[in-house]
Amino acid sequence: MLLTISGLTKSYSTAEGPIAVLKGIDLHLQAGESVALTGESGSGKSTLLHLVGGLDQPDGGRIIVNDRDIATLADAERALYRRHEVGLVFQQFNLIPSLDVAANIAFHARLAGRQEPEWERQLVEKLGLTALLNRYPEQLSGGQQQRVAIARSLAVRAPLILADEPTGNLDEATGDAVLNLMLSLSGEAGSALLLVTHSMRLAGKLDRQIMLRAGRIGG
Incomplete structure (x- = not known):
């Protein structure tokens, strides 16, 4: 088992007192598995x-x-x-403004000592970024920046990929294509994927779906 969460709780302080966001979460994720985390806004998905x-x-x-x-x-x-993990x-997105697309994609992998130019080339090609490598984040659309962020996350071949609404800035057709690529490429990298989405249609593309309701795992 790559990831095992048990009894996880989290509260935040407010002027009115503490607000419990997560109320005892139990969850597991196997290596190579893809899991969609769904639920209404405020259910605790991003906090988790x-x-x-x-x-x-x-x-x-x-x-x-x-x-x-x-x-x-x-x-x-x-x-x-x-x-590393x-x-x-x-x-x-959290792209580095002073680095061009190529350097942004390589940044995490270089820090981890895992830079693989051939793997980066495949990511760039499959995510449609070849013509953008010399541009800077401010010169990209939101959808282009999102694809760069996805390439950067996959470049390191980390065991665990965490994605919060990774297709939220894309139209439906492009979002579907990018999610399919994420699933394919994370599989090639041998990574497990935990993905937050509000779309049950997109969630259905992953191996499993887990719903959060008011800080708990729901049905």
């Missing part, structure tokens, strides 16, 4: 993804990735975890 990605720490519970509980890691250890695709 941030916790699994080591971007935040839970209040309680365990997040076991490759037999290690990342919920207990210190900041420096979580940074190494994000560098996770590929992240979030709605904000």
Whole structure:
């Protein structure tokens, strides 16, 4: 089992008092598996993804990735975890403005010491980025930036890919094509994929669907 989550809880402080976002989540993901995380806005999907990605720490519970509980890691250890074991695709893209497309795609893999030019070339070609390699993020549309972010996340061949609405800035036809490519390319990389989406139609393309309702796994 690549990922095992048990009893995961998370609350945030507000002026009116603490708000419980996750209320005891249990979830597992096998190597090579694709799982869609669905649910209404505010159900805790993005919070869960941030916790699994080591971007935040839970209040309680365990997040076991490759037999290690990342919920207990210190900041420096979580940074190494994000560098080597996770590929992240979030709605904000988080591309580096001063780097062109080629350098953005290579950035994560280079940090992790796993840069593979031939694999990057395949990603660029299959995601339709060949003509954009010398451009900078500000010169790209939202959909183009999203495809660059997807290429960057896959370039490192991380065991776990976390994607938050990765097709949200694309039209339906392009979104379908990009998701199909993500599934194909993550499979080629041997990565497991945990993907947040509001679309049950897109969720149906993945191996399993898990629904969050008010901070709990629903039916």
